[in-house]
Amino acid sequence: MSKEKPPESAALRLSLYLRHLRTMQGDGKISSAELARMVGTSGARVRKDLSYFGQFGTRGRGYVVGDLRGQIIDILGLNQEWKIALVGVGKLGTALLRYPGFRRNGFHITVAFDVNPELVEREVAGIEIRHPYQMPKTIRALGIHMGMITVPAESAQESADLLVLSGIRAILNFSPARLVVPAPVRLKNVDFTSQLEIIPYHIAETVALTGSMLPR
Amino acid sequence: MSKEKPPESAALRLSLYLRHLRTMQGDGKISSAELARMVGTSGARVRKDLSYFGQFGTRGRGYVVGDLRGQIIDILGLNQEWKIALVGVGKLGTALLRYPGFRRNGFHITVAFDVNPELVEREVAGIEIRHPYQMPKTIRALGIHMGMITVPAESAQESADLLVLSGIRAILNFSPARLVVPAPVRLKNVDFTSQLEIIPYHIAETVALTGSMLPR
DNA sequence: GAGTGTGAATGTATTCACAGCA
DNA sequence: TGCTGTGAATACATTCACACTC
Numbered sequence: 001m002s003k004e005k006p007p008e009s010a011a012l013r014l015s016l017y018l019r020h021l022r023t024m025q026g027d028g029k030i031s032s033a034e035l036a037r038m039v040g041t042s043g044a045r046v047r048k049d050l051s052y053f054g055q056f057g058t059r060g061r062g063y064v065v066g067d068l069r070g071q072i073i074d075i076l077g078l079n080q081e082w083k084i085a086l087v088g089v090g091k092l093g094t095a096l097l098r099y100p101g102f103r104r105n106g107f108h109i110t111v112a113f114d115v116n117p118e119l120v121e122r123e124v125a126g127i128e129i130r131h132p133y134q135m136p137k138t139i140r141a142l143g144i145h146m147g148m149i150t151v152p153a154e155s156a157q158e159s160a161d162l163l164v165l166s167g168i169r170a171i172l173n174f175s176p177a178r179l180v181v182p183a184p185v186r187l188k189n190v191d192f193t194s195q196l197e198i199i200p201y202h203i204a205e206t207v208a209l210t211g212s213m214l215p216r
Numbered sequence: 217m218s219k220e221k222p223p224e225s226a227a228l229r230l231s232l233y234l235r236h237l238r239t240m241q242g243d244g245k246i247s248s249a250e251l252a253r254m255v256g257t258s259g260a261r262v263r264k265d266l267s268y269f270g271q272f273g274t275r276g277r278g279y280v281v282g283d284l285r286g287q288i289i290d291i292l293g294l295n296q297e298w299k300i301a302l303v304g305v306g307k308l309g310t311a312l313l314r315y316p317g318f319r320r321n322g323f324h325i326t327v328a329f330d331v332n333p334e335l336v337e338r339e340v341a342g343i344e345i346r347h348p349y350q351m352p353k354t355i356r357a358l359g360i361h362m363g364m365i366t367v368p369a370e371s372a373q374e375s376a377d378l379l380v381l382s383g384i385r386a387i388l389n390f391s392p393a394r395l396v397v398p399a400p401v402r403l404k405n406v407d408f409t410s411q412l413e414i415i416p417y418h419i420a421e422t423v424a425l426t427g428s429m430l431p432r
Numbered sequence: 433g434a435g436t437g438t439g440a441a442t443g444t445a446t447t448c449a450c451a452g453c454a
Numbered sequence: 455t456g457c458t459g460t461g462a463a464t465a466c467a468t469t470c471a472c473a474c475t476c
Contacts, residue, residue: 004460007445011414019392019410031457040394043457044447051459059453059458077416095311101409106416146419170419176235178256186419190411193317194235198227200293200322203362203386203402220438223467247435259435260469267437275436275475 006052011076013041013049018072026066032057081106083144085168087159088151089114089129092174096150097125110142132162139166146170153177160187222268227292229257229265234288242282248273294321299360301384303375304367305330305345308390308408312366313341326358348378355382362386369393376403 020038024030032050033043050056050068053075057063073079084102086093089112096102097109112129114120119129130138138144147163149156149171156177163171170186173179181187236254240246248266249259266272266284269291273279289295300318302309305328312318313325328345330336335345346354354360363379365372365387372393379387386402389395397403 009445011417012410015410015413018413033457038394042447044449047458048446048460055459057458060456061454062457075417076414077420078413080416082416091314098307101412105413107412172415172419178254188415188418190415192408194228194231195406196317196323197231197234197294197321198292199388199404199406200296200298201227201291202404203388204293225467249435258469260471263436264438264468271437273436276434277476278435 004052006049010049010052013039013045014072014076017046017049018069018076021065021069021072024065026069028065029062030065030068031062035063078105081108082146083142084109084146084148085135085139085142085144085163086112086127086148086150087114087132087135087163088149088155088175089116089119089124090150090152093150094124096148096174097127109148110144111138132159135162136166139163139168144168146172148172148174149179150174220268222265226265226268229255229261230288230292233262233265234285234292237281237285237288240281242280242285244281245278246281246284247278251279297322297324298362299358300325300362300364301351301355301358301360301379302328302343302364302366303330303348303351303379304365304371304391305332305335305340306366306368309366310340312364312390313343325364326360327354348375351378352382355379355384360384362388364388364390365395366390 016039017035020035021030031043032046036043036046047057050063054071056068056071084107086097086109089097093112093114097112102109109127112124112127113132113135114129115132117131120131122129139147145168147160147166147168147170149159149163151159153176156173156175157179160171160173160179160181164181164185169184171179171181171188173187173189174192176191176193179187179189232255233251236251237246247259248262252259252262263273266279270287272284272287300323302313302325305313309328309330313328318325325343328340328343329348329351330345331348333347336347338345361384363376363382363384363386365375365379367375369392372389372391373395376387376389376395376397380397380401385400387395387397387404389403389405390408392407392409395403395405
């Protein structure tokens with residue numbers, strides 16, 4: 001394993017490698033060049049990415065698919081079960097409650113919270129919705145690890161505070177708000193909307209072409 | 217305007233600045249430092265990002281909110297109307313058809329396609345669904361600029377080919393498949409799932425801590 | 433004085449190219 | 455011989471610091 005620390009972007013590429021490894025026979029072999037071709041990168045990039053975390057291949061032979069797959073799953077932390085509380089059962093919240101991909105990766109949304117009385121005590125995708133005043137009690141009782149914030153920006157900080165108060169140490173923020181949390185709490189912002197907003201820019205690619213190009 | 221070309225990441229930050237500028241009075245003034253504080257970065261970064269595209273401020277005074285907002289909208293290409301055809305009315309496709317944020321940014325999903333006979337000729341969010349065999353005719357008739365692919369990986373390439381055949385020059389690929397399109401066609405891949413998959417990695421942050429940390 | 437605009441300095445990520453092992 | 459693993463070279467992005475303008 002190299003002494004270099006992985007670049008910020010390495011995890012994203014590992015997850016891409018993993019996606020392709022999952023479509024293959026576990027006892028097969030694969031070279032960095034083959035894997036690279038599948039995800040659209042270079043063999044050197046694949047080897048470098050893997051080398052940050054260990055030595056998983058055999059020189060002259062390549063990698064054993066099943067082994068490599070297992071290693072990447074470990075590196076990404078996908079071998080663990082995460083119990084999650086979702087806060088905010090609006091459009092995005094509902095979509096995430098229904099998204100089957102979470103469960104596959106060990107993300108287990110156990111309970112949801114919303115202030116809307118029409119939602120409280122109802123279920124979405126088999127997950128019970130409670131009022132936020134029950135949060136501290138519920139989160140402790142269920143042994144939940146992580147909170148997902150899918151409320152509007154205005155109430156995002158309030159939701160974060162409540163999660164922290166409930167003993168949560170990891171927060172995923174899907175709202176556009178910039179949150180402040182005490183140091184030991186891990187915070188990750190996930191921003192889908194910005195990604196969608198910059199699409200025309202990337203489609204036009206060069207600034208000079210913007211406006212003159214596609215929409216005629 | 218500086219001679220340097222903008223880094224790949226500049227557009228994403230511009231969209232963040234824009235989001236905050238939109239919440240403010242257009243005739244107000246704002247300094248790079250203030251804007252920076254709102255999005256959680258430095259004044260220098262804000263100024264540098266803007267300088268790639270022009271000179272929008274006044275020394276000693278700052279930026280006029282409305283002017284800057286307009287400039288960023290132009291840079292990101294959000295001042296144009298884009299007519300879009302969506303291919304694949306599954307979970308993600310439906311969510312995108314219903315997502316109100318597109319319309320706000322000039323993204324106008326005009327028609328959708330799906331092979332499922334139960335969907336053909338029905339509507340989702342007021343948008344008519346047609347069978348793909350009608351694609352070339354429909355796309356030309358409606359004067360559509362861009363295609364959005366939200367089908368499963370297996371049929372993504374097929375959908376892309378059909379879009380290209382229909383005269384489309386810009387494709388947004390939401391499927392995990394790596395697509396091949398002829399040179400003049402602009403292709404952008406949008407990958408939500410990978411972003412979700414690497415969450416545990418980022419939450420644990422350092423490799424050493426993975427597995428030992430949060431889920432106790 | 434206040435705050436922009438931007439080269440120059442630093443830091444980070446990617447690519448190259450080859451030594452080393454099966 | 456074939457393909458990994460990795461330091462060294464290059465390219466890219468961010469931060470610094472200050473000249474310049476209102």
